[in-house]
Amino acid sequence: MEDILLYAVHVGEKLGADFVEVRGQELHKTSVTTKDGKPEHIREGFEEGLGIRVLARGAWGFLSLRKTDRESIREAAEKAYKLALTSSREIKEPVKLAEVKPVRDRVVKKPKLSPTDVSLEQKAELALSIDRDIFSLVPQVKSCTVNYLDVVGVNYYFSSEGARIQQDSLHVWLRVYATASEGEVFASASEEVGSTKGFETFERQVLEKVSSRVSRRIREQLKAELPKGGVYPAVLGSNVVGVFIHEAFGHLAEADLALAGSVTLDKMGKRIASEATSIFDDGTLPGAFGSFRYDDEGVPAQRTPLVEKGVVVGLMHSRETAGRLGVQPTGNARAESFRFTPIIRMRNTYLAPGDQSLEELLEPIRFGYYLKTLRGGQANLDGTFQVGIQEGYKVIRGEVCEPVRNLSMSGHTLQTLLKIEAVGKDFQLWPGRCGKGQTAFICDGGPSIRVGEAQLGGRG
Amino acid sequence: MNLLAYGEKAVRRALASGAQETEAFLAKGRCFVVEIERGQIARSSSMVDEGLGVRAVIGKAWGFAYTNKLTDEEVEKAALAALRAARAGKPDEAWKGFPASRKLPKAKGTYDEEVAGLPAEEAVNLASKMLRTAQSFDGRVLAVEGSVGVSLVEKAVVNSLGVHACDRGTRTECFLGAIAKEVGETTPLCFEFDAHCSLRINPEKVGEEAARLAVSALGAEDLETGSYTVVLGQSALLGIFYHSLIPSLKADNVQRGKSKLKGKIGVNIASELLTIHDDGLREGGLHTWSFDDEGHPSQRTTLIEKGVLKGYLYDSYTAGKEGVESTGNAWRSHPAPYAWTPIIEATNFTVTPSTISPERLLSEVKKGVFIPYVQGAHSSNPESGEFSVVAAPAWKIEEGQVGRPLKGVMLTGTIYELLRNISGLASNLRQLALLVAPWIRIEDARLVGRRGEEG
Structure with missing residues (x-):
């Protein structure tokens, strides 16, 4: 990835751009959706791509692409430069970037438990366990959807000013959405957990808090009155x-x-x-x-x-x-x-x-x-x-x-x-x-x- | 290699490795956007994207995997990852299989060669026309944000039951959000839009209308809380329908006890003036495709006819559960649809207009408020249909015409009261995102203002 990014920066510079930055990403996502006790969707995905942003004559040109061969990169950088020129045609207040010290750094994430070391079965079971809690806590619950997502990746930032950053990224997220009804009254409640730590985020007491909050809100809404505006x-x-x-x-x-x-x-x-x-x-x-x-x-x-x-x-x-x-x-x-x-x-x-x-x-x-x-x-x-x-x-x-x-x-x-x-x-x-x-x-x-x-x- | 060829490859690989059934969805897109920011064009962006998502079924459990790298090796890897995900799942007895191969209708008016080949310079010209018209309208107007966008999308579905479908479409859109500023006062953002599959967009009209609305929102007054006749514009209707009506028409929500419309087929749920179709084949519709995102043919589905509930929106899974036919409403999210599994979504949610002009619709109003936009509709309760939204800005209807602007007005109620209280629809049909509708007039709408109720 690094040499491709450098190449893109060089192409942009050679064309005469005032500033070129190239962001690269390699991502691995897994997600699970359970509905009413069943793992409906278990998904896994891989993505890789680049975003090239060029500043020329006070305007921006941006191009994102998937391909990482040199020929496509050269074409993309040229096109981004041309887009900047086209946008600059009627610019009144040219874009001027605040100066920053270009950073060279490598940011490594070392979570206690990386989501990539956790099986899909365990992720599905995590979602299902919350589903079971909610259904057992409130008998009026009609539906419960649990979404789980983790995104693990590497982000690159290279610029014509000399920035060279490679940064690990890690997000884990979970959302519970439950609905209930009693007679004509419908109630719903949702709760999210999200962190940039590892899978260890989902410890038992965190999940128990989520289930108890969702169930309390549903119970309260079912007996709630309509307020006066x-x-x-x-x-x-x-x-x-x-x-x-x-x-x-x-x-x-x-x-x-x-x-x-x-x-x-x-x-x-x-x-x-x-x-x-x-x-x-x-x-x-x-x-x-x-x-x-x-x-x-x-x-x-x-x-x-x-x-x-x-x-x-x-x-x-x-x-x-x-x-x-x-x-x-x-x-x-x-x-x-x-x-x-x-x-x-x-x-x-x-x-x-x-x-x-x-x-x-x-x-x-x-x-x-x-x-x-x-x-x-x-x-x-x-x-x-x-x-x-x-x-x-x-x-x-x-x-x-x-x-x-x-x-x-x-x-x-x-x-x-x-x-x-x-x-x-x-x-x-x-x-x-x-x-x-x-x-x-x-x-x-x-x-x-x-x-x-x-x-x-x-x-x- | 074209999309279908990669799809076939993924399907073959998954079957060969133990899948009982499998499906590949592929999309390829190219879009170009010129952006207006704070009164000038300062950025153009282009996105080129393609990818594939595979669903594989083993013993009624299915898994999904996607990649945005269309190479033989990566397509194979995705097929195997989908199988791995299927093995991690649990069987679902309600699963009846992917859609079978059927004759597909043709999507009309959805592809325009001229759009597909539009040079970047031309899109910048359109944006610049829109901007100039807005700013020359009145010195107090600032064009805060706006864009002209052009896109070309190609979709394909291949499955092990013989579905082998490919379609492409073009879209152009322009949008402008403007505010007007005077000493001590900034109006809320007022916007106008235009979108078509062809190059029919009118950026000058959009620029002028956004500016006109912004200027007419200056000098807003408080409203007294009470019951009013309300005329809702398309943007307000989109917000309210999308968050409180459409969810209740989706078969998954109906089946899971999340819809008040469960068991109401054949029942009168709205004013008899109201007829709604979900028209996946609407000519030139922004959401018109030959087939849905799992390869089922698109169709026109009657949802509400003269106030009576006639049907729900289905994908093949929810249709299989009830032993009915899918309505072709499987949809994958944006911007990279191949990275998502399908969910149920409306296509062109089309409200039948009347022959009454918008002017006449307003002229019959004694004490009313015109509400073109609402804010906060996503905080509605999709199960109960209860909503409470801000109408910012809104205008009084006085003597049958749009009059003075209002601020801080909230519209509250339930979608079902609103549907029953419809007293008129206009003839001015237009499409905004998935909604195709005219202005709609509602009686006895509850508006909460900053002034208390008198008497």
Whole structure:
């Protein structure tokens, strides 16, 4: 692989490109899907390919290909260069990359138990064991789907600036999705496990926690009431805070979206939340699902402060956006695979914990909601966000009362951040996958918080 | 060597090594995208991809393996890996086999020589036209993101029961997302799109419409919570249908107790104004192919006729379970379909339009809201059909016309209430992803705004 990558870089340079980078990937994936006690799909796959990105006259040309013979590589590099020239025709603000020190490194992963040393039978049995737990814990369960995935590979990054990186990659992931019904009421719950450690991630107590969370959520939803829509005070659990921080704030702090007009750029250096609020995007947490050593532009991952004590202090950058704004890149450029160009993605994004207990957070609420677990969320550039709730409860005089279902929360990010009244001392990271045209493995998280006003869509 | 030849090789190898039945799916794709970012064209990308996925069955257990290296050696390796995966599985008594060989219909209007041979420069010209039209519309408009894409895809399926099928298609699409900015105000992203199998896309119209929507979203007001007549545009319908209706029409969800439509065939579940077909053979449809991703012939399936539920979407596995015919809805995910095993997916999910113009549909509304896009539909509950989405932006319908913009509006309800409350459909049929639909008007929709209910 190395000599092919070098060759591609040389071809691009010779043509007169300002910058050439070549990413190479060799991947081995296995996945298992079980449905209702049966291993429906056991799959294995091998992929190999290259992505060549060329900067010329201030514009990008990118080409991805599978073939690794010299002739195809030469043609591909030439074509990428031509694409850059074609794109540059009407360029007004030429792309300028922030300078970085070209890295030469070899990153070796040595997991306790590599997924490649685990048989397909064992992986299927892992998924089936969770399926059995869920069906035995809740009799009303109608269906249970378990997805298991591991991706083991090597990523290469070579550039015309002299970067030569070879980096092992390892991801293991599992998701449980169960549904139940009783009469006309349908309930569903899901839970994910994901890490950049080995197969040892799936220890018994982790799996037991997954099963017990899924079953509790299903039981609560089956007896839940339909809530009334409107504006109420609420305590958001760590899981909801994570997705709020990721969707409602994190995306707006991605420098490409900030430059595109999201609300964060104007707020740099300004207070947007109370002193209790600090937000980080951290790619260095050992074993976390969104961690890595170097991003797909060869920039080392780091812990990037986005909000400190309520003040916006930074954005997440690629070399391109950092160059545009005259700052340092943060190691957030990631590509789903060799098929895609790197774009700005979050890593492990979280709200830092505070000092309040859950009781203290709930205490001042006369009537409101405790939104414990989410179903998904989305945000728009103008700061409007929406988070669907899987598990929620009424709160009456500081006490958690009856469960409610089909609740969702929406609002404006900046208004909601200003309404954070108190931050809990509990803390958890939740693995997930984020879609922004490409899929990225990430974590989000934080402690529980209390917000003075949340706009809730219900049906009562 | 062509795709079919590699497919035959994989099938032969798996059979020779002990598979009782086997199937190879192959895809080859070439796509080209010009991207607009923050008001300029700054990037063009090209992707060339090909690969093969093999399913092998031993004793009713099946395994799958794929590779993106089409060489004799790697194809053989994938066939053997599929067998290994099958041996690790457990027999499934419901497995009735791969689809048998049948006469395949022809997909019409899905391949255009002109698209297949379009030079990169021409795609950049189209993107540049779209961008210029949007930006000259109004100084407050910023074209945030957009693209012009061209693709050519070839698919093949070979199986041990004699299926030996190959088809190809071309697609072009353009898309532009714009915002308008004034002091202290940024609108939500407003977008417009156009996609066809031929070169019929109109980038100038897309640019102008995205810009017009963005400008008209300035000065948004809060809405009072309450019950309204709502007119949903295609993008909003796609979000809601894809996440709360289509899942309930998939046979696997019905069979597994995950659908409220279980046992409702022949039952009235929607307004009699509503008729929906899944039309895998729609002429020029973006999801039209001669056969599905396991080689079963594509077809037109009636799902809802005048409000009455008529059928579900099947692949061969779920059809085998019930002893019925597959509806040709096996589908493999993107961007590398050969790397996935098939799941059930709608093809061209087609809502029958009326002859009423969109203007007339609006003119009959007294107190209403026009909702072209929704946000957060993926957080719907696909089993119960309950949804709660943000309509950003939305516009008031006043005096029968689209009027002032609104912000922070949520639309909540269940898909079944929504289907029953349909009071009209327009004639403006168009396709967005897998949805082909006109605007649809809904009565008594629950909107939650930032102002409380009065009185």
